[in-house]
Amino acid sequence: MNSLRTNRLLDTSFKYVGIFATLFGLVMLAIFIFNILGDGISRIDWDFLTSLPSRRSSKAGILTAWTGTAWIMMLTALIAIPLGISAGIYLQEYGKKNRLAAIVEVNISNLAGVPSIIYGLLGLEIFVRTLNMGSSLLAGACTLSLLILPVIIVATREALKAVPNSLREASYGMGATKWQTIWYQILPAASGGIITGVILALSRAVGETAPLIVIGALAYVPFVAQSPLDEFTVLPMQIFNWVSRPQKGFLENGAAAIIVLLAITFCMNGIAIYFRNRWQKKINW
Template sequence: MNKIQRNRLVDSGFKYVGIFCTFFGIVMLLIFIGNILADGLSRIDWDFLTNLPSRRAAKAGILTAWTGTAWILGLTAIISIPLGVAAGIYLQEYGKKNRLAYIIELNIANLAGVPSIIYGLLGLEIFVRVLHFGGSLLAGAFTLALLILPIIIVATREALKAVPNSLREASYGMGATKWQTIWDQILPAASGGILTGIILALSRAVGETAPLIVIGALAYVPFVPTTPMDEFTVLPIQIFNWVSRPQADFLVNGAAAIIILLILTFIMNGVAVYLRNKWQKKISW
């Protein structure tokens, strides 16, 4: 067997290994989702969405969990989106391309892969102990904002990079300032990629549990939060609380809550895919 035949054999083998791995992953995912649907679909009703947590599984609901998730998601978006997009614009459009900029860019990319528990410890020290926010919604939102900021910054920079320099040069040639060019030309052209990155970052935040547990989010909250300084729980923590109990009825509740969380995540990811495809169709360069 010569070298060319060996390379073809390796290529063919890698293709079949890839097909097997993909098929295996899809089958496992379908089995997992099928079991969740079989266990929890019958439990989902209006009472389940509007009832407070209870020691009786049949009366327990996720009202405080999904309202806490909504609060956390909204506050995290308010904090992280302006900071992340502004940082991405500065690094790409204004920042000098020197060694310091390279180090900053490298560290931002590395921060996107840091385990979420590290951000929880950072949030515990800064927001809970130093700033005295306690185990509040605001402390949780700031912690998750730190978690997803690198993702938003990287996504913003990549979207801005995709805009051709000819668009900038044409705007400058018409007498526009740098900020006018960015605001009126570059950002509209890159908006699809930026929005996609933001939604995917928020999709990660909505499923995080470890950082919120570290800062003191509660597993049982008997009231709906009404201000950013209230204590809270979220869907992932509620799910963890239910599935850790030995009673079978609470396992059914946990499966139902997982379905709600999956629906929320799939909707957010679907919106991201739609925006990306819509943005790509508008690109004419």
């Protein structure tokens, strides 16, 4: 009886602690967004989105920053998505279930928690110095691809695990090969979970600054990147550059750029939530 009461008391305590932590986080987020909107919403207009950086806060814009972010997102997606999904499919559907596979699985999960600056140092040594890519968009995209690959691999594996084995057995019973079963049955059933993991991984890459600083990305770029080998900047670095200045005008610019970055992140997370809910309904059905 005493242990049962203790367990109930612990369950109740954890429940209220979780509710309090959630409410506290929501309140802090609301305060942050309210302050940012108050400081920067009046600064957002077409000129702000289409102007180059400037030493005058009233003329400075985020054209080079958001185009650099778009370049990085596109290149990172082109590199990381095929590799991550392919690796996840191989490890889950083709890899042998032995001790070595267990060690690989644990290490992939651990890599998802490695500080991002470590990936920046790795990218600096491999892509910037060894492969002579310099401080280019391609070097930045390759570095961020290493950062999000573990997330995509883990998400792909979990989505594939959630597909019922009866679907595989039915496909094999109809005479389909293993690859035909994966391509026409397993991947469509797991697509929602895979897409969710990919979008969340890319949304993490959008907000990263440390790896890009390490590989030599610039805080001030007076031109729009035209190719993957051009130098670049991104929204987080532009925000850091502005908020580190004492002038009030640049602080307002930084707040406006934060609003744009938050809008991109919220949109990506909203899309991920939509696909996750749609996938869960399909699995439950």
